[in-house]
Amino acid sequence: MSSNSPTNPDNQEIDLAQVSRKLGNVYQNFLAWIFRGFLFARRNIIILTILFIVGAGLGFYLDKNTKVYNHEVIITPNFGSAEYVYSKVNLINSKIKENDKKFLKSIGIADIDDFLEIEIKPITDVYGFASQKELNFEIIKLMSENGDINKVIENPTTSINYTNHKLKITTKGIASQKSLIDPILNYLNSNEYFSKIQKSVHDSNLLKLEANQKTIRQIDSLLASFSSSANQSGKNDKLVYYNENTQLNDVLKTKSELIQEQANKRIEIITGDKTVKENATILNIKNTESINGKLKIVFPFLFIGLFLLFGLLKDFYRSQSKKLATTTSK
Structure with a gap:
């Protein structure tokens, strides 16, 4: 005789009915939430319109008056100076983050407050790297046998030895070769050891x-x-x-x-007339990354979103206060 009791069809019908009721309640609550949101928007249509106009106006003003630009310099670190150049660029960037005006002024940067960031990245040229000498080709061949070739190409150990690298500098407002690029390159070329080489x-x-x-x-x-x-x-x-x-x-x-x-x-x-050779420079490329140039779109939705969040918190406070008052009265 089996120890498992047969499933009761009535219990299955009750479970399905409960699930159906719960789904129905969720759907009704969702519709009620949308309706309350519609009523809230209708009650506050004037405030929402004002917030949208103010946000768009403020964003347009800031986009027009606060412009961020990128500047790109293609360089060649000569005489095995690539690691030295990377460390110096990272040092400059850290001084920017620390707002070390004394250091930035000492290397000749004029508009210190407008200097936002500097970074350096290799320009991938695996064919040029492999053709420089046979040892480079053998290194890539050996490393690719033990892993993904794309990872080998992008590996810092490999990429730092590529011939050309790109300096990317970000500033508030436009910059010139004389006020920005030349001081940085002069600083990178000031190492006595590499100058002797x-x-x-x-x-x-x-x-x-x-x-x-x-x-x-x-x-x-x-x-x-x-x-x-x-x-x-x-x-x-x-x-x-x-x-x-x-x-x-x-x-x-x-x-x-x-x-x-x-x-x-x-x-x-x-x-090879310099330790760090400047090959090409492109100045004042308008930066559209992140929210740069998009504040006229971001601010209206930000202001309206904050207002809606305030309304939700206010309703939540009222509902919880009523529940607390009801519980206390009992």
């Missing part, structure tokens, strides 16, 4: 250019001599001709490599 590399490149140019002139002289002797001599000795032609190919290859190295050295001199 820059000078040493620059001098070395100049010497290399001069040495390569002498070698190229010697090769040109050798080629001219070879051409002259080839025209005067006969072409009967094929072995000698073959050997000389093979040597000539090596000489031409060496000259081509030297010319390419000369071009690379000239580019290095241009790009």
